[in-house]
Amino acid sequence: RFATSYTLEGDAHFTAGQLDAAIIAYNEAARVDPTNADVLAQLSRIQTYSTALLVRQTDILARLDEAIESAEKAIEVNPDNSYAHAMYSFALNWKASYISDNREAQALLTKSEQEAVRALQLDNTNTLALAFYAEVLVDQQKWTQAQQTIDQAWQRDPSLMDVHRVHAYVLESLGEYALAIQAYDRAIAITPNLTFLYLRAGAGYRRLAFESPNEEVQRQLYEKSLEYFAQTARINQQLGVQDPTPYLSIARTYSQMGEFFIAIRNVQKTIEFQPDNAVFYGELGVLYHKNRNYETGILAFKCAVRGCTAEESCDGRGGCGPNDTPAEVTGLPLSQSTVYYYDIYASELAALSTPKVSYCSEALAIADIVEASEYISDPNIAADMAVVRTICAFDVGANSGVDTAPTAMP
Numbered sequence: 001r002f003a004t005s006y007t008l009e010g011d012a013h014f015t016a017g018q019l020d021a022a023i024i025a026y027n028e029a030a031r032v033d034p035t036n037a038d039v040l041a042q043l044s045r046i047q048t049y050s051t052a053l054l055v056r057q058t059d060i061l062a063r064l065d066e067a068i069e070s071a072e073k074a075i076e077v078n079p080d081n082s083y084a085h086a087m088y089s090f091a092l093n094w095k096a097s098y099i100s101d102n103r104e105a106q107a108l109l110t111k112s113e114q115e116a117v118r119a120l121q122l123d124n125t126n127t128l129a130l131a132f133y134a135e136v137l138v139d140q141q142k143w144t145q146a147q148q149t150i151d152q153a154w155q156r157d158p159s160l161m162d163v164h165r166v167h168a169y170v171l172e173s174l175g176e177y178a179l180a181i182q183a184y185d186r187a188i189a190i191t192p193n194l195t196f197l198y199l200r201a202g203a204g205y206r207r208l209a210f211e212s213p214n215e216e217v218q219r220q221l222y223e224k225s226l227e228y229f230a231q232t233a234r235i236n237q238q239l240g241v242q243d244p245t246p247y248l249s250i251a252r253t254y255s256q257m258g259e260f261f262i263a264i265r266n267v268q269k270t271i272e273f274q275p276d277n278a279v280f281y282g283e284l285g286v287l288y289h290k291n292r293n294y295e296t297g298i299l300a301f302k303c304a305v306r307g308c309t310a311e312e313s314c315d316g317r318g319g320c321g322p323n324d325t326p327a328e329v330t331g332l333p334l335s336q337s338t339v340y341y342y343d344i345y346a347s348e349l350a351a352l353s354t355p356k357v358s359y360c361s362e363a364l365a366i367a368d369i370v371e372a373s374e375y376i377s378d379p380n381i382a383a384d385m386a387v388v389r390t391i392c393a394f395d396v397g398a399n400s401g402v403d404t405a406p407t408a409m410p
Contacts, residue, residue, distance in 0.1 A: 003033035007042070017193030018239055019050040030070075040074035041084040043067075048091045052196035053243055055270075055279050057337060061098055067091035082123035089115035090132045093139060100336045112136045127157040131166040138173045146170050161190045165197065168204075177204045177211075193239070195232040199249055202228030206253050225253045244270035248283065260291035264318070271317050275327035278304045281316050282332065282341040294348050298359070301345035304338070305366065307331035339375045342366055343384050350391040360392035 010025030026043040033039060047067035051060045068091045074084035089112045096108035113136045119129035130153040137146035150170045153163050168183035184201035191197070202225045209221035232246035251266035267284045274280065282304035288297035296318055302308055303316040310326035320326055332338045349363035367385045376382050 003029040007039060014046055017195055017235060019046060022046045035077050037074040037078035037081040037084050040070050041087040044070035044087040044091055048094050053245055064091055064095040080122055082119045082126045085115045085119035086126055086129035086132055093136050109139055127153050128162055131163045134170060135166045138170055161187045177207050180204050193235055195235050198228045198232040202249055222253055222257050242273050244273035255287060260287055263287050268317055272323050275325045276329050278329050278332045289344050294352055298348050301341055303329045304341045305331050305345050334369055334373055342370050343381055346388045347384050350388040363388050364392055
């Protein structure tokens with residue numbers, strides 16, 4: 001088969017929303033024609049977009065590194081390929097958003113900006129490069145320049161999904177969530193099977209609902225949010241894609257509505273897809289906490305923070321049903337995205353401790369980890385750890401009457 005045959009197959013898969021299949025096809029195209037910079041650059045673009053459907057940060061970063069490598073190979077093959085430099089900028093920028101070290105993140109953003117500028121120097125009609133440049137400018141907090149840049153891209157070629165997606169991102173950064181949703185809808189009209197666009201639009205409706213002072217309007221906005229997430233799940237079902245992401249989004253909307261039981265059921269659904277994914281147990285633990293089911297909450301948090309055996313994973317998800325597969329779970333290291341799990345876990349362990357059944361040794365061990373990290377500079381987290389130590393100094397736990405609800409926000 002010729003490389004063109006594989007790229008046509010890959011493009012069809014991408015349009016259909018089957019990004020993993022698109023990556024496989026483009027990898028085959030690159031194998032057949034390893035000196036084709038356009039093929040390698042397009043592979044990088046698809047690899048970067050595919051991270052929007054991943055949940056584990058380790059998986060996301062690994063895929064972004066693959067995207068960066070593909071773009072670097074494209075530039076190595078043809079240093080003057082504007083499209084390759086644009087895709088390199090795109091992958092670097094998305095990776096920067098997952099890096100907690102500020103210096104490293106800023107270095108990636110600077111490199112991303114340089115690559116976007118280089119792409120435009122090589123071809124000043126490259127609309128994708130202009131759009132990705134606007135995206136970098138948002139992340140550098142250069143709001144006005146970002147708005148001007150994406151407006152220019154939109155005027156040049158409104159037929160590109162990427163342009164409308166970045167336009168929506170710029171509008172979100174300006175707090176214009178209703179306009180951002182309209183931009184996502186325009187992107188969806190161009191590529192109706194790219195589910196991450198529905199997820200972003202649905203999140204926009206959820207944000208509008210949260211900010212609405214009118215209870216009836218709020219309910220309508222939440223329902224619109226759920227419609228977008230449900231549509232994502234339907235598309236995945238039609239495509240045979242096993243993706244837990246929409247159910248997690250549905251759970252977060254119901255949680256924001258105060259409907260914790262339905263939220264819990266949707267997170268349990270995500271665990272049916274990926275029973276070894278510690279993130280889902282952390283999210284489940286948060287919901288059990290909000291629903292005041294602390295005893296089951298600590299079982300879920302144990303899986304998320306410390307890891308658990310296959311048998312314990314069933315306890316952590318509230319029991320294994322006919323669609324559940326027991327699975328060993330590896331705990332998540334402390335990070336910006338997991339510190340809330342550690343915080344609540346330590347707080348609940350301390351609160352549930354009694355003279356007869358004490359969880360304080362584990363609560364204090366978790367507190368030690370948090371206090372040795374940069375996150376202890378957060379006054380809310382510091383206050384929570386102080387409460388844990390106060391309770392465990394007396395080892396009385398929930399019977400002490402001390403309010404141990406964590407104050408730190410996720």
